[in-house]
Amino acid sequence: MSHFTLTSPEFKDQDPLQRVHEYDGFDGSGQNRSPALQWQGAPEGSKSFALTLYDPDAPTGSGFWHWILFDVDPSVTRIAAGAGPGDLEAIGAQASNDYGTTGYGGPCPPKGSPAHRYIFTVHALSVPKLGLPGSTPNAVLRFMIYQNTLATATLTGLYKR
Template identity: 50%
Template sequence: MPAPLPYDFLPEVPSFTLTSEDVSDGGTLSQAQVFDGWGHSGGNVSPQLAWSGFPPETQSFAVTVYDPDAPTGSGFWHWLLWDVPAHVTELPSGIGVGDPVGVQGRNDYGDNAFGGAGPPPGEPHRYVFAVHALDVPSLGVPADAPAAQAGFNITGHTIARAYLVATYGV
């Protein structure tokens, strides 16, 4: 039985529309979104994402990618990006370290960047690409904060959320 999605236990919030040219809901990730390391040789490229229909009172966004199937007991955070200004409604593929889009938090690989799929051999893992509409312009969380701290603050300020779930396995 697969692990629950991270949002199954959080307070329910309205949804909005999230689309991607690179990731399809229910689809399989391409090599571009696979980690380059830990026995994998992917492109490690963040996907293009676009969103619309979020609440008008949105003051900023956060973008996260989470693997609930990682054999850790706490899942695995692949990307945390917050303080994305409310006027930004699309991210191109390949957001890099230092791009002035928002604060890139530390993922569970230990990098302040997008970290692609990198599951151990076995069953495919699910990757939840989420955009969170927030009620504050800035979370006030430092880039080196643990993923759980960033997630706590994102959850506390989320007024709406949209997500896509894709899989990848070796």
């Protein structure tokens, strides 16, 4: 049985993310560039993937969802650094993040707060498509992702300003 893993050539698990990953907006001034990601060892029967980025440390009472990519073809096992909407539309669908935008929204923790954890999770799904439009609220989308998850692999980056 293979081990399902998620890695990045840009950072190791529990290492700091870079300023280029920081959100460009709110009060952030980064480049909002998503890191390169790759996964391997998905379980047999994986029919698609979903990718989420979550900050459990955001001072909201429920964390902050920075990215939801779903209906990713099972042949895809990597995402290039800085992949934009056009690149990602070719491999899957994206939902609104908690910034209210579609796609990757980089880290932007409050200035002076301790480092926040940014948890990238790839989900191996038992269905080829969730059958939901990108306009579906992200909580509903995440519910459907979790309902169809065979296995997950995570990679956590840290960031503070």
